[in-house]
Amino acid sequence: AVSGDGQAxxxxxxxxxxxxxxxxxxxxxxxxxxxxxxxxxxSTQSEIxxxxxxxxxxxxxxxxxxxxxxxxxxxKILLTHPDIKTxxxxxxxxxxxxxxxxxxxxxxxxxxxxxxxxxxxxxxxSSRNIYQAKRPLNQEFNPNCWKRSRNEEIETxxxxxxxxxxxxxxxxxxxxxxxxxxxxxxxxxxIKPIQAIEQNSWVKQIIEQAITExxxxxxxxxxxxxxxxxxxxxxxMSHAIVTAALRGVNNPIESIxxxxxxxxxxxxxxxxxxxxxxPVGSEQVIQELKGELERTKA
Numbered sequence: 659a660v661s662g663d664g665q666a667x668x669x670x671x672x673x674x675x676x677x678x679x680x681x682x683x684x685x686x687x688x689x690x691x692x693x694x695x696x697x698x699x700x701s702t703q704s705e706i707x708x709x710x711x712x713x714x715x716x717x718x719x720x721x722x723x724x725x726x727x728x729x730x731x732x733x734k735i736l737l738t739h740p741d742i743k744t745x746x747x748x749x750x751x752x753x754x755x756x757x758x759x760x761x762x763x764x765x766x767x768x769x770x771x772x773x774x775x776x777x778x779x780x781x782x783x784s785s786r787n788i789y790q791a792k793r794p795l796n797q798e799f800n801p802n803c804w805k806r807s808r809n810e811e812i813e814t815x816x817x818x819x820x821x822x823x824x825x826x827x828x829x830x831x832x833x834x835x836x837x838x839x840x841x842x843x844x845x846x847x848x849i850k851p852i853q854a855i856e857q858n859s860w861v862k863q864i865i866e867q868a869i870t871e872x873x874x875x876x877x878x879x880x881x882x883x884x885x886x887x888x889x890x891x892x893x894x895m896s897h898a899i900v901t902a903a904l905r906g907v908n909n910p911i912e913s914i915x916x917x918x919x920x921x922x923x924x925x926x927x928x929x930x931x932x933x934x935x936x937p938v939g940s941e942q943v944i945q946e947l948k949g950e951l952e953r954t955k956a
Contacts, residue, residue: 672735677812683736684743686717691749719746721754725766728759733766734843737773740805744770768798775799776815783818788830791819795834801841802848816848823861824854832864839868847891869894873903880911889921897922 676683691714699706721742724732736742745753758766776799782791784805804814816838822831838844846869855862869892876884889895900922904910 669731669735672732676736676739683739683741684719684746686719686746686748687715687723689716689718690714691716714749717746717748718757719743719748719754722746722748722752722757725754725757726759728762728766730762730765730769734769734772734800735802737769738776738800738803740803769800772798772800773803776801776803779803779815780805780813780818783815783822783834784813786822788819788822788828788834791815791834792830795837801838801844814848816844820849820855820861820865823864824858827860827864835861835864836868839865840872845891846888846894849892849894865894866899870899870902870906873899874906877903877907877910877914880914882911882913882917885914885917889918895922897924 675681690711692709692711694707694709696705696707698704718726721733721736721744724736737744744755747753748757755767755770775794775797779791779794779799780803782788782794801815804812807813816835819831819835819838823835849865855865873885873888873895876888900918904915904918
């Protein structure tokens with residue numbers, strides 16, 4: 659398992675890869691299948707095993723690979739891709755779900771179900787059916803699924819519901835926006851401080867209130883890594899929100915308080931989040947993932 663800074667690197671690299679238009683997310687590995695065979699050796703008058711490379715190709719996709727190694731968080735990210743196919747078979751005629759590492763079956767299969775529900779939500783919001791969009795919100799879903807619009811911009815459930823609210827707030831779209839913002843897996847780097855939000859006090863207030871509540875709950879868990887994950891790429895995080903969140907916490911641990919006060923000092927503007935600030939990682943999984951995704955030529 660990967661944790662801490664290594665986990666963050668792994669996730670950011672995966673996000674960068676899947677949003678690269680030149681990469682085929684379903685590319686299959688051309689790596690040769692290796693196996694062992696037994697033959698009789700006259701010189702020793704005994705059977706020996708030898709390692710051979712066959713002419714068959716493994717045909718694993720990136721999704722096969724991360725399922726095989728139990729990389730749940732990377733599976734989750736790959737499943738947000740609009741073109742991901744979950745039924746491709748490898749040389750063993752196995753789909754990615756058939757290849758899940760032992761001990762990870764339950765949590766990774768759940769990610770497949772959450773991705774399916776997320777696509778239902780994305781479809782409903784794309785068609786502006788807010789009532790239908792409320793249904794998946796009461797089930798487990800991945801809030802970070804996305805698709806490309808006709809003008810090639812990335813759209814997420816969050817960006818679509820914010821657009822809806824900017825056109826006019828109703829009880830239904832406010833409910834969807836609030837629930838999305840409070841989702842524990844929401845990637846806050848999706849939100850950009852566009853002028854329309856800054857000029858709409860109601861929408862801005864809903865976003866800032868939800869972020870304050872999320873930060874308060876996270877501080878209460880007393881885990882500095884969780885706090886960092888929430889605030890690092892959150893361009894709406896500010897000194898005012900940090901102050902309000904800390905005010906709602908009884909006895910926050912010193913390391914969290916010091917980190918937040920140092921990162922968000924008074925009278926300092928928070929720089930905009932950057933999707934290009936991707937640290938280079940050396941994790942084996944992400945290297946294999948990148949290699950398989952880049953093998954798109956026949």
